[in-house]
Amino acid sequence: MTLQEAKSFFENLRNKTSKKSEIKIYDKFIHILTELNNRELSSAELQSIESKLDSLNLTAEKDIKFFKKSLTDFENFLKESLSLISKGYYTGISMGLGISFGVLFGIVFLSGFERSMGISLGICLGMFVGLLIGRNMDAKAQAEGNVI
Incomplete structure (x- = not known):
């Protein structure tokens, strides 16, 4: 076909x-x-x-x-x-990983706050870091011409 x-x-x-x-x-x-x-x-x-x-x-x-x-x-x-990816591929993966590590970070390091507050802050921080990393990788793939 x-x-x-x-x-x-x-x-x-x-x-x-x-x-x-x-x-x-x-x-x-x-x-x-x-x-x-x-x-x-x-x-x-x-x-x-x-x-x-x-x-x-x-x-x-x-x-x-x-x-x-x-x-x-x-x-x-x-x-x-x-090596062709769809638009936003790395952003989606990085945000998912960022949220996962953010929960862990919130439980371990931000447990000085109320438990749910530490987890919430960890999720927000992880999502933000994942978004930054993913956007950077997507921009790099776009510059190389690997985005469909």
Whole structure:
């Protein structure tokens, strides 16, 4: 399945549905396929992407859970093979890790405050630090041209 065929397939599915959750998944697929189509890819990279689209078996109409899983698999493939990530990828991961470490920091070091106050401050601090680190990494990936 070529990039253009896959894009047409998802545009057709998008036009057939009125559910917001399905439209959101189809729009993500369409966005990724459009960005890949606009990118200067080598023939080997293009062939690997098309073979991955074939292996996902997208041609049969299936439920939204299948397409959601296929989208995740396709994004992971792009990340691993071509080092392409979606917008805000590192911010999301860093904020999650920041919150986790913030809870730990709040329990261990800020326990001098009331217990819930220390945890709350730790979460806020961890989220802020995670946001800073994630935005920095996203900006670096954007400058390198690795963001879809």
